[in-house]
Amino acid sequence: MTRKVLRGLHAAALTGTLVLSSGSAFAADPIKLGVLEDQSGDFAVATIGKVHAIQLAAEEINKAGGIMGRPLELVTYDTQSDNTRYQEFMRRVLQRDKVDVVFAGFSSASREAYRPIVDQFNGFAFYNNQYEGGVCDGHMIVTGAVPEQQFSTLIPYMMEKYGKKVYTLAADYNFGQISAEWVRNIVKDNGGTMAGEEFIPLGVSQFSQSIQNIQKAKPDFVVTLLVGTAQASYYEQAAAANVNLPMASSVNVGQGYEHKRFKPPSLKDMFVTTNYIEEIDTPTGKAFLAKFKAKFPSEPYVNQEAENSYLAVYLYKQMVERAKSTSRDEIRKVIALGDVCMDAPEGKVCIDPKSQHMSHTIYLAKVGADHSISFPKTWEDIKPYWLGEAGCDLTKKDPTAQYTPSNPPPKP
Amino acid sequence: MDIASLVFSSLYQFGDAFAFLVLSACGLAVIFGMMGVINLAHGEFIMCGAYVTVASAHAGLPLPLAIAAGTIVSALVGVLVELVVIRHLYERPLDTIVATWGLSLIATQGTLIALGSSMQGVGTPFGSFQVGNYSYSVYRLVLFASALAVLGGLYALFNWTRFGVIARATIQVPQMAAALGVDTRLIYSLTFACGAGLAGLAGGLYAPTMTLVPTMGATFIMEAFVTVVVGGADVFLGTAPAGAVLAVVKSAMTSWQGQLFGQIGLLVAVIFVIRILPKGLSGFLLRERT
Known part of the structure; x- marks a missing residue:
C-alpha cells in the first residue's frame, strides 16, 4: 500500500470520527468511563471479574435510563498485568479518549505507576482494590479496604485465638512491604512478637526453603501476603510438607x-478479612451474586474486588447526579458534605471526605478442611480512619502523596 | 537441633533446588544447548505438560500415567511446532527468538481464552515425613529422584543408542550425516520433540505442587536458561554439573538471607561462570578430551 493511499484512509477515518461525534451530540452525550484492568497476565485470575462487574453495573444503569439521562459508555483496555501498560493506557484514556473517570488497577505497583499521570493530566480515578493504605490524593477515590479495616480486625483476633508469635510471608513490593509494617506494628501493640519475616520476589513459585524457615521459627500463625498466581503455589507446598499452621491474610x-x-x-485454617466474597450469606450479597451469575454464567468466582468495582459505578452515578456535573471539583464538593453513602452488596458503605476512602463491613472468612467457608465474626461499619487521624485532610489540602505508618503526613 | 537433622535439611533443600533446575532445564538443554534454537516458548511446553497432566488426572487417570500423557502430548506439539515454524529457521538462530516468543504469547493468551484464568489442581500425593524438628513433603524426594533418572536417561540416550549418535552427528555436521544416508530432517524433528517432551515432563511432575495458570511457564524459564547457559552445549555433562553448582548456590543463599538473595546468587553465579568459562561447564569438562 502506498503512503498516499494510507494518508487518504487516515483522512477518511478522521472525518468518519468527526461525523460520528457530531451526530451523537444531538442525543444525550455519553458519560465515558475508562476501565484499565488486567485481563491477561499474572493477575488476570483476580481481575477479570472486576471488568465484568463494571459491565454489569453499566448495563443496569443504562437500562434504567443512564446517569442524568446520559448513557454510560465504557472504554476498556487490557493492561496485561504490566505497569508500563497502565501508564500507556492511562495517558490514552485521559488524552485521546477524554474519559470523565477511570477505574483502574489491581497491584499497588501499577497504581503508583499510573497515579502521577492522573495527577499530571488532572484526571479522576477510582482504585477499586484492597491495598496497603495511605494514598492521600484528591484525584483518587479508593473503594477497596485498607489495613486499619483488614489488619486491626484480623491480627488481634488471630493472636487471641492462636498465640502471640507471628511470622509474615509477604510479596516483595510496596504492597507487601507496607502491609508487613502494619502487621508488625499491630502485633507489637497487642503484646506479641514477630517470629520472622520473609519477602518473596513476585514470580517465585518454589517455597521449600521458606517453609523450612517458618518451621524453624515456630510461630503460632503465619500471615501470608502473597500476590500473583506463581506465589500461590506456597499453600500447596506448605500443605504437602505438613506445616499445619493457621494462616491469616488480607489478600487470599x-x-x-x-x-x-x-x-x-491445602488452605485449611486460613483466616481472611474481606468486605465481600461470594459465600457471604446476606440477602443483598446473594442478590448481587445471582445477578452476576445470570450475566456471566461461567464466572469462576465473584471476589471482593468485583464487588468494589460494582459499587463504585453506582457511587459514581450518585455523586454525578448530586453534583449535576462530571467535573471532579463539583463531585468533591459533594464528597465534602460527608454523606455519600450507598447500600452495597456487602452492606452500607460511605466515603470518608478526609481521605476519599470507604467504610466497609468486614467479614472474617475461615477456610475449613474441605475448603468450605464459614464466617466466625463480622465487623460492621469499619471506617478507614488512619489517614484522617494521621493528618490527611483532602477537604483542605491535596498533597497527592502516599503515606505509611513510618512516613506519616507532615504535621501542620 | 542435632547435626543429623541439620545435614538432612541442607541435603533436602539442595535436592529440591537441584530437581527444579535440572527438570526445568533438560528440555531446553536439548533444544537450545544442543540444537542451538533459542526457544522462548520453553515455558509454554512446560505449561502444556502440566495442563494435560492435570486434565488427565481429573479424567481419572492415575498420576504417573497422567504425567506420561502430558509428556507425550508436549512431544507431539513439539513435532508440530518444529514442522511448521522451527524447521525453516535453523539457519537463522536469532529469528528463532522472535518466532518462539510469538508462539509463547499465542500459547499463553490462547490458553487463557480457551480454558479460563485457572484450573483446579490435583493435590500433592504421598504426604509428609518428619526429620528432627522439620516436616518434609515426600513428593519432593520423588522430584529429586526423577531429576536423577532424567539425567541418566539422557546420558544413555545420547551416548549409548544409535539414535543418540546419529542425532549428535546430524547436529554437528548435517551435510556429512545426510551424505551418509541419514534423514536429517527426521532427526531434527525427533530431537526437537525429545526436548519438548522433556519440558512437558517437567510440567507434569511439578503440576501437583503448583498453581495452574496460563502464565505458569514463566516461573520456570529463568532457572532453565540460567542452567543451560552455565552448562553449555553438552546435554548431560552440562546440565548435571550446572544443576549441582547452582543448586548449592541457590539453597545456601536462600537459607541464609531468603528468596531474593537466592535469586541474586543464581544470577551472580551465571555472570561468573560465563565470564570465566564462555563455553559453560561442559566446554570446560570436555576440553581435555578434544
Whole structure:
C-alpha cells in the first residue's frame, strides 16, 4: 500500500470520527468511563471479574435510563498485568479518549505507576482494590479496604485465638512491604512478637526453603501476603510438607479464590478479612451474586474486588447526579458534605471526605478442611480512619502523596 | 537441633533446588544447548505438560500415567511446532527468538481464552515425613529422584543408542550425516520433540505442587536458561554439573538471607561462570578430551 493511499484512509477515518461525534451530540452525550484492568497476565485470575462487574453495573444503569439521562459508555483496555501498560493506557484514556473517570488497577505497583499521570493530566480515578493504605490524593477515590479495616480486625483476633508469635510471608513490593509494617506494628501493640519475616520476589513459585524457615521459627500463625498466581503455589507446598499452621491474610481467598483453585485441605485454617466474597450469606450479597451469575454464567468466582468495582459505578452515578456535573471539583464538593453513602452488596458503605476512602463491613472468612467457608465474626461499619487521624485532610489540602505508618503526613 | 537433622535439611533443600533446575532445564538443554534454537516458548511446553497432566488426572487417570500423557502430548506439539515454524529457521538462530516468543504469547493468551484464568489442581500425593524438628513433603524426594533418572536417561540416550549418535552427528555436521544416508530432517524433528517432551515432563511432575495458570511457564524459564547457559552445549555433562553448582548456590543463599538473595546468587553465579568459562561447564569438562 502506498503512503498516499494510507494518508487518504487516515483522512477518511478522521472525518468518519468527526461525523460520528457530531451526530451523537444531538442525543444525550455519553458519560465515558475508562476501565484499565488486567485481563491477561499474572493477575488476570483476580481481575477479570472486576471488568465484568463494571459491565454489569453499566448495563443496569443504562437500562434504567443512564446517569442524568446520559448513557454510560465504557472504554476498556487490557493492561496485561504490566505497569508500563497502565501508564500507556492511562495517558490514552485521559488524552485521546477524554474519559470523565477511570477505574483502574489491581497491584499497588501499577497504581503508583499510573497515579502521577492522573495527577499530571488532572484526571479522576477510582482504585477499586484492597491495598496497603495511605494514598492521600484528591484525584483518587479508593473503594477497596485498607489495613486499619483488614489488619486491626484480623491480627488481634488471630493472636487471641492462636498465640502471640507471628511470622509474615509477604510479596516483595510496596504492597507487601507496607502491609508487613502494619502487621508488625499491630502485633507489637497487642503484646506479641514477630517470629520472622520473609519477602518473596513476585514470580517465585518454589517455597521449600521458606517453609523450612517458618518451621524453624515456630510461630503460632503465619500471615501470608502473597500476590500473583506463581506465589500461590506456597499453600500447596506448605500443605504437602505438613506445616499445619493457621494462616491469616488480607489478600487470599477474597481476591484469588485459592480455596477453589487448590485441592483441599491445602488452605485449611486460613483466616481472611474481606468486605465481600461470594459465600457471604446476606440477602443483598446473594442478590448481587445471582445477578452476576445470570450475566456471566461461567464466572469462576465473584471476589471482593468485583464487588468494589460494582459499587463504585453506582457511587459514581450518585455523586454525578448530586453534583449535576462530571467535573471532579463539583463531585468533591459533594464528597465534602460527608454523606455519600450507598447500600452495597456487602452492606452500607460511605466515603470518608478526609481521605476519599470507604467504610466497609468486614467479614472474617475461615477456610475449613474441605475448603468450605464459614464466617466466625463480622465487623460492621469499619471506617478507614488512619489517614484522617494521621493528618490527611483532602477537604483542605491535596498533597497527592502516599503515606505509611513510618512516613506519616507532615504535621501542620 | 542435632547435626543429623541439620545435614538432612541442607541435603533436602539442595535436592529440591537441584530437581527444579535440572527438570526445568533438560528440555531446553536439548533444544537450545544442543540444537542451538533459542526457544522462548520453553515455558509454554512446560505449561502444556502440566495442563494435560492435570486434565488427565481429573479424567481419572492415575498420576504417573497422567504425567506420561502430558509428556507425550508436549512431544507431539513439539513435532508440530518444529514442522511448521522451527524447521525453516535453523539457519537463522536469532529469528528463532522472535518466532518462539510469538508462539509463547499465542500459547499463553490462547490458553487463557480457551480454558479460563485457572484450573483446579490435583493435590500433592504421598504426604509428609518428619526429620528432627522439620516436616518434609515426600513428593519432593520423588522430584529429586526423577531429576536423577532424567539425567541418566539422557546420558544413555545420547551416548549409548544409535539414535543418540546419529542425532549428535546430524547436529554437528548435517551435510556429512545426510551424505551418509541419514534423514536429517527426521532427526531434527525427533530431537526437537525429545526436548519438548522433556519440558512437558517437567510440567507434569511439578503440576501437583503448583498453581495452574496460563502464565505458569514463566516461573520456570529463568532457572532453565540460567542452567543451560552455565552448562553449555553438552546435554548431560552440562546440565548435571550446572544443576549441582547452582543448586548449592541457590539453597545456601536462600537459607541464609531468603528468596531474593537466592535469586541474586543464581544470577551472580551465571555472570561468573560465563565470564570465566564462555563455553559453560561442559566446554570446560570436555576440553581435555578434544
